[in-house]
Amino acid sequence: MSKPIHIVLLIQETIFRKAISLLLRQGGLEVLDDFSNVNPLISKLQFSYQSVDLLLMDKSFFATLESEHLLSLYHIYPHLQICVIVPDGISQFEINKLFHKGASFLLNGSLSPEQFIVSLRTTYEKKIQSFHKNLPLRPSQPFGLYSFDENESISLSNREIEIIRLSCLEYNSKEIASLLYISKRTVDQHRLRIMERFGKKNFIGVVLYAVKHNILNVNEI
Structure with missing residues (x-):
């Protein structure tokens, strides 16, 4: 039974x-x-x-x-x-x-x-x-x-992955912009696009997904 x-x-x-x-x-x-x-x-x-x-x-x-x-x-x-x-x-x-x-x-x-x-x-x-x-x-x-179709999965650029990694390290948009030599507005646009593509309402959800699916290596954060 x-x-x-x-x-x-x-x-x-x-x-x-x-x-x-x-x-x-x-x-x-x-x-x-x-x-x-x-x-x-x-x-x-x-x-x-x-x-x-x-x-x-x-x-x-x-x-x-x-x-x-x-x-x-x-x-x-x-x-x-x-x-x-x-x-x-x-x-x-x-x-x-x-x-x-x-x-x-x-x-x-x-x-x-x-x-x-x-x-x-x-x-x-x-x-x-x-x-x-x-x-x-x-x-x-x-x-x-x-079922999940890996061919339809959401891919990330190296720049987007780096922005997620730096966010994990508690850098804000202004600090990330300085480290990557881009504008704060560009960082904010990247973050918004990533959230939209992942269907997340905040960046915590993005970080959790990235760690869970080995987009980010926890040992490198």
């Missing part, structure tokens, strides 16, 4: 949230709680549950989460997975942005109820197996599962 999956549901639209909650329960999954906005989420997750395995949310809710929220959640629940429900026709660029931000996997919201439950359960279990074995996830894809 499969181990129970403890799920917290995060969907802004009431009718959709209730429908997904009912679908999960009918599929034999345990829904601990559901939320329509981010404000009570972090504090309740910190103190109310002994175990949370999966956050299931829509794309709109995921967009409201800051990098600090995600770091806090992963600190509390190290094995936590985040599944984002996405619409039909989503572009590969948008898919990559969601993975860059921290989504574990994505599911198509237009799947049939049976396909949705099978995809959710199968992918979650394979992610957990890969985590414990310290292996990359390379499952056969269930219905409606989206």
